[in-house]
Amino acid sequence: MKSPNTFSILFWINASRAINNEAEIYARVTVDQKRVNISLKRKVKVDQWDVSKKRVKGNSTSAKQINQYLDQAYTQLFQIYQDFKFKEVLITAQLIKASYTGNDEKSKTLLNLIDYHSKKIENTLAKGSIRNFGVTVGYLKKFLDKVKKTNDVYLKQLDFKFLCDFEMYLSSYWPVGHPRAMSQNTVMKHIQRLRKMVTLAYHMEWTHKDPFVRWKPVYEHKQREFLSENELSNMENFEFPIDRLDRVRDLFVFSCYTGISYVDIMNLTANNIVMGIDGCNWIMTKRQKTNTPVNVPLLNKAEELINKYKNHPITEVTGSLLPIITNEKLNQYLKEVAFYCGIKKNLTFHMARHTFATTVTLSNGVPIETVSKLLGHTKIATTQIYAKVIERKVSDDMEILKVKLNLKSSDKTFESNVG
Helix, strand or coil, rough: CCCCCCEEEEEEEEECCCHHHHHHEEEEEEECCEEEEEEEEEEEEEEEECCCCECCCCHHHHHHHHHHHHHHHHHHHHHHHHHHHHHHCCCCCHHHHHHCCCCCCCHHHHHHHHHHHHHHHCCCCCCCHHHHHHHHHHHHHHHHHHCCCCCCEEHHHHHHHHHHHHHHHHHHHHHHCCCCCCCHHHHHHHHHHHHHHHHHHCCCCCCCCCCCCCCCCCCCCCCCCCCHHHHHHHHHHHHCCCCHHHHHHCCCCCCCHCCHHHHHHHHHCHEEEEECCCCEEEEEEECCCCCCCCEEEECCHHHHHHCCCCCCHHHHHCCCCCCCCHHHHHHHHHHHHHHHCCCCCCCCCCHHHHHHHHHHHHHHHHCCCHHHHHHHHCHHHHHHHHCCHHHHHHHHHHHHHHHHHHHHHHHHHHHHHHH
């Protein structure tokens, strides 16, 4: 049988450290003969302290206020002890002090959560994801400063209104150097990251309410642009007058025939070329974003580009499979590539990945499960976004269905006539 705790509270002053005859008042909490001292942030004249009663002497207004404060402190400390006893937790004097001074988990703040979450993800998420969380945290701190007029809030203060206010702040915020305010989808991404942090706090019982229970994200559904077969062919065969544009085109086309993203292409070396189970060359790597394995059989065009840069001076120096270039410069030069090739779309490098998913694979009958695997998607629902935009594939599939139905109808007519 578990023995009951011994528990006591007494007030005392530290007369040995009195300044100008004023000493600080402390509460001494003792649990099972282990004690802690808690500063009550109040001072009293040494000669006005009643050592036997543990209270301030006299009936002055000041004495009554301090004694009333001590009574409240006693009640609060005793209630904390009773609450822990009811929950059947291991009670210590230090635990009671932490709860009283606001250092327990019930008093965690948003910045406490941000710090904990940052440490949690520093070795588990990709650099890009960590950077994105950092951007969201920056906006949260600006929001607290500009809108809430504070530098931190308790987690228990996070409610539905807090989310609405944060959304309004982001929707009207104009990032420096950007041509316009944040888009609706960008706003939702920032709130989604906040949601992940708050959900973590909820699961760790740092907060007992989830402000996102009634929250419904609203995204703008945008058509994902990709190059048509004709546009891709024009780009492949165009002869550029400038070498840098030729290299940029090659990187883009390589992504169109492999589905590999910019950052993963920049990380490729000759070691990533491996003979597959079919005896042909494959690219075997991992997505930096999700650490998901990506194994792509090399199509002829992709293999041609690898051979083109096999002994190129640029790749000889860097040791990379293809020329290295920053993402910013790459997307900047792609605007020139689009101009030369007569492409009216807003050409970005990520559009190559969309082109692989649509024009190169799905439109040519590659099953969506295979495309999802090639792209390194962790959910097939992500790949299905591409399938929705391929009208030609829908048309081709319906034509096949029409032929099958017509054949069945003809067979039935033939059987009827024979009968």
